[in-house]
Amino acid sequence: MHPKSVVLLFRLFWLFIVRRVVGRGLLASPAARLSAIFLLVAAFAGFSVLSYVVIRQYLGGTGLLEPVLQVANASVGFWVLIAYTLIRVLFMKADELLKLSFNLPVTNKERTMAFALFESSLVLLVTAFVFGAFSISTVLIEGTDYIPRVLASIWFPAISTYLLLSLGYYLLERALQAIGIARLRGLVVPMVLAIGLAVAFPQTNEQSSQIAESYVSGREYNAPILLYAKLQEDVGLWFSILVLLATSAAMIPAIVVTAPRNYVPMRRFFVVLPSWLAGRKFGVYILVLFRSFETMVAFSFILIYSVFAWFEHLVLPPYVLALITFQGVYAFSNSEPLRRMATYPGRTVANYLRLVGSQGVLLVVVGVPVIGLSVAQGVPFEACLPVLGFCLSNILISTLVGIAFPPEKGNPFTVIIGVLLTLVLVMIVALGLNVFNFEPITNTAIFTALNLLVVFYSILGMRRMERIARNEVVA
Amino acid sequence: MKWLLRFITGLTVSFVVTMIVVVTSFITTMFSASEMGVRKFGLFGALFFEPHEQADGATALEIGVSNGAPIALVFSISLVFYVAVASVLERLKLHKKRLLQADEG
Amino acid sequence: MTLSVANVNYAYNSRTQVLHDVSFTIADNQVMGLIGPNGSGKSTLIKVILDLLQLQSGRVSIGSDNNQSRSAKMSSIYLSSNDYLPEFLTGAEYVRFMHGLYGQPLDQEALRTQFARYSMRDRHRDLIEDYSHGMRKKLQLIAAFMLRRRLTVIDETLNGVDIDAIKLFERDIRNLAKEGRSVLLCSHDFTMLEHVADELSLLNQGALVVQAPVRKIIQDHGTIADLANEFIRAMEPS
Numbered sequence: 001m002h003p004k005s006v007v008l009l010f011r012l013f014w015l016f017i018v019r020r021v022v023g024r025g026l027l028a029s030p031a032a033r034l035s036a037i038f039l040l041v042a043a044f045a046g047f048s049v050l051s052y053v054v055i056r057q058y059l060g061g062t063g064l065l066e067p068v069l070q071v072a073n074a075s076v077g078f079w080v081l082i083a084y085t086l087i088r089v090l091f092m093k094a095d096e097l098l099k100l101s102f103n104l105p106v107t108n109k110e111r112t113m114a115f116a117l118f119e120s121s122l123v124l125l126v127t128a129f130v131f132g133a134f135s136i137s138t139v140l141i142e143g144t145d146y147i148p149r150v151l152a153s154i155w156f157p158a159i160s161t162y163l164l165l166s167l168g169y170y171l172l173e174r175a176l177q178a179i180g181i182a183r184l185r186g187l188v189v190p191m192v193l194a195i196g197l198a199v200a201f202p203q204t205n206e207q208s209s210q211i212a213e214s215y216v217s218g219r220e221y222n223a224p225i226l227l228y229a230k231l232q233e234d235v236g237l238w239f240s241i242l243v244l245l246a247t248s249a250a251m252i253p254a255i256v257v258t259a260p261r262n263y264v265p266m267r268r269f270f271v272v273l274p275s276w277l278a279g280r281k282f283g284v285y286i287l288v289l290f291r292s293f294e295t296m297v298a299f300s301f302i303l304i305y306s307v308f309a310w311f312e313h314l315v316l317p318p319y320v321l322a323l324i325t326f327q328g329v330y331a332f333s334n335s336e337p338l339r340r341m342a343t344y345p346g347r348t349v350a351n352y353l354r355l356v357g358s359q360g361v362l363l364v365v366v367g368v369p370v371i372g373l374s375v376a377q378g379v380p381f382e383a384c385l386p387v388l389g390f391c392l393s394n395i396l397i398s399t400l401v402g403i404a405f406p407p408e409k410g411n412p413f414t415v416i417i418g419v420l421l422t423l424v425l426v427m428i429v430a431l432g433l434n435v436f437n438f439e440p441i442t443n444t445a446i447f448t449a450l451n452l453l454v455v456f457y458s459i460l461g462m463r464r465m466e467r468i469a470r471n472e473v474v475a
Numbered sequence: 476m477k478w479l480l481r482f483i484t485g486l487t488v489s490f491v492v493t494m495i496v497v498v499t500s501f502i503t504t505m506f507s508a509s510e511m512g513v514r515k516f517g518l519f520g521a522l523f524f525e526p527h528e529q530a531d532g533a534t535a536l537e538i539g540v541s542n543g544a545p546i547a548l549v550f551s552i553s554l555v556f557y558v559a560v561a562s563v564l565e566r567l568k569l570h571k572k573r574l575l576q577a578d579e580g
Numbered sequence: 581m582t583l584s585v586a587n588v589n590y591a592y593n594s595r596t597q598v599l600h601d602v603s604f605t606i607a608d609n610q611v612m613g614l615i616g617p618n619g620s621g622k623s624t625l626i627k628v629i630l631d632l633l634q635l636q637s638g639r640v641s642i643g644s645d646n647n648q649s650r651s652a653k654m655s656s657i658y659l660s661s662n663d664y665l666p667e668f669l670t671g672a673e674y675v676r677f678m679h680g681l682y683g684q685p686l687d688q689e690a691l692r693t694q695f696a697r698y699s700m701r702d703r704h705r706d707l708i709e710d711y712s713h714g715m716r717k718k719l720q721l722i723a724a725f726m727l728r729r730r731l732t733v734i735d736e737t738l739n740g741v742d743i744d745a746i747k748l749f750e751r752d753i754r755n756l757a758k759e760g761r762s763v764l765l766c767s768h769d770f771t772m773l774e775h776v777a778d779e780l781s782l783l784n785q786g787a788l789v790v791q792a793p794v795r796k797i798i799q800d801h802g803t804i805a806d807l808a809n810e811f812i813r814a815m816e817p818s
Contacts, residue, residue: 170482268709269709271670272708276676279679287673291668470632
């Protein structure tokens with residue numbers, strides 16, 4: 001394996017992402033690009049300021065930061081697993097990105113390693129966003145002496161957890177290849193990760209409460225994930241770094257050896273639902289939605305969560321349903337061939353209604369049993385209605401995200417930027433309206449008007465893209 | 476149609492900008508308030524924030540709008556600013572198109 | 581007259597004029613071959629004819645209808661050069677969907693026969709995702725031959741298709757013409773064009789420089805390839 005080829009490929013992937021992300025959809029205009037960067041930086045800054053103010057106000061000078069840091073340390077594994085799951089699921093669609101390198105003189109091993117490097121740089125970005133604010137504010141409050149503690153409690157365990165997860169993933173991929181179901185990894189891998197989350201969540205909660213109890217009773221609490229922090233405290237930061245380097249030095253070659261030698265294309269669609277649906281335009285939109293592996297992944301997450309909630313007796317409204325409504329992000333791009341293959345693609349409004357209507361059908365199909373299960377567990381039906389309202393709104397919003405930030409060639413970065421920007425905007429509007437203390441009826445009217453605006457801009461976006469394709473307007 | 480679309484987009488952008496300003500002012504006011512039962516004002520007296528201690532010792536927060544005028548002003552300024560920028564951009568585009576045509580001619 | 585193209589000009593921007601005053605017609609029961617070097621404007625011309633690109637000047641009619649009308653779109657079918665197909669459908673579902681778009685009932689027996697003829701027996705239930713490049717092209721051809729529109733436009737669809745399928749395709753195209761339908765066939769396979777085309781048009785730098793019956797071209801130049809070579813030599817700077 002030539003490291004130089006790996007680095008060159010890694011740079012090619014980044015070049016592709018940067019050029020494709022900033023050159024398409026809404027981000028094609030320099031003003032929109034600047035606004036998006038500003039909004040993301042402002043969100044991170046706001047997140048950091050909020051974290052600083054909260055920590056200073058509630059924990060500064062109380063000595064409580066110590067156990068809070070330990071609790072954060074204990075939850076690092078869980079958070080890295082969430083970031084890993086997010087990136088892994090998004091990258092499941094990135095086969096097309098990998099195909100970019102097929103005509104280059106590189107081995108499959110080099111291709112896999114370059115992709116792993118590329119993927120880890122993205123996980124690092126997500127982790128920096130999640131833990132960055134906490135780390136910065138902790139050091140600002142407690143001074144630079146706290147840097148070694150933050151490093152050993154947050155960043156070192158995060159690096160080791162990521163490497164461990166990568167090793168686990170490649171082992172799983174090898175196992176799937178060995179038993180001949182590697183093409184199904186798009187479904188199997190997210191299910192394994194979802195089970196991992198279902199197991200890690202109660203364990204992290206249990207560890208957190210044990211840390212709190214130990215602190216109150218003055219006992220010392222030990223767990224494998226707290227190893228780096230313990231070594232840093234007992235011996236020193238240098239020893240902690242040494243152990244990190246030693247474990248990484250053992251794990252990285254193991255990852256290189258385990259990474260599969262041959263490339264197996266992933267199955268992206270599964271034959272479900274009868275063929276006669278293909279005879280109707282709306283039927284075909286239902287087929288594209290139900291058959292895509294993303295829907296299967298969301299469905300398996302919901303299934304695993306529902307089973308978990310049933311056995312753990314979690315009496316919560318069915319928030320998990322929201323997962324199925326994020327399919328809208330891919331709805332437009334997945335159904336693009338349907339509008340391109342015919343000389344008469346149909347009216348834009350009708351196509352938009354088919355896009356959101358098919359998602360409505362999916363919501364009903366998944367929503368009825370999930371809500372039924374919630375009600376059976378004791379959640380009042382009225383408590384499920386706001387969740388349903390949110391889901392309907394999310395279908396409209398995520399469809400707009402998919403139109404404004406069209407994910408091309410399975411490019412996951414476009415989706416991340418689109419979803420992040422939308423989340424920031426939705427949170428700002430929700431929080432802003434909350435300040436006004438409107439009557440529920442007024443709030444409902446405002447949200448309905450905002451959703452209509454979302455529909456309006458979606459149709460406008462679709463029409464504009466059609467006109468660009470016909471060279472009526474310049475992109 | 477073009478102007479109607481621009482107007483709707485202007486209203487949307489101004490609404491979002493107003494919400495950003497309201498949320499930022501609200502968070503700033505929230506963290507500058509520390510005494511129980513003291514009402515703090517933000518965004519030139521538009522928003523108020525008041526923490527109360529309840530009988531069970533928990534802290535209740537009272538938030539709201541005391542004067543809508545500054546918020547309406549923020550909205551109007553954003554709208555005017557958007558319309559002005561959009562018009563200037565439109566004219567610049569038109570100017571560029573004319574220059575290109577003159578260059579070809 | 582099935583297709584009439586009159587004085588069509590097209591430019592992607594003010595500096596790049598792609599088509600220059602292109603005019604030609606395709607009669608009923610005629611197969612017209614369209615050739616030209618890369619970048620000569622063949623795909624642009626096809627897209628303008630089918631209203632996939634907005635007509636800027638000139639006139640295009642399919643039958644007696646303007647090319648933008650619904651009836652013109654319903655009487656034509658386009659086989660694009662790429663294999664950008666809905667991969668979530670099976671081969672049979674794709675053909676069913678195309679029939680749905682044209683409001684025509686699907687004959688299951690005919691579908692199975694066509695799949696068998698094009699060496700894809702029992703593959704109609706497989707997802708297009710699992711089809712090879714050549715199979716995707718064959719699927720497009722099967723849909724076109726089953727739908728039998730008044731005008732069939734084929735843009736380099738045969739690249740990557742095996743020799744047996746090409747022979748079958750030549751027979752099917754001739755049958756379409758015999759039934760009074762017209763075909764516009766853009767290809768770099770000159771031998772195949774000599775077998776199936778009645779007329780030939782050569783597009784060079786956006787202008788139609790030759791339009792003549794294939795029989796006459798063979799009489800005057802020997803082969804279509806010889807005609808193309810003569811043009812290349814004429815274009816070379818002396």
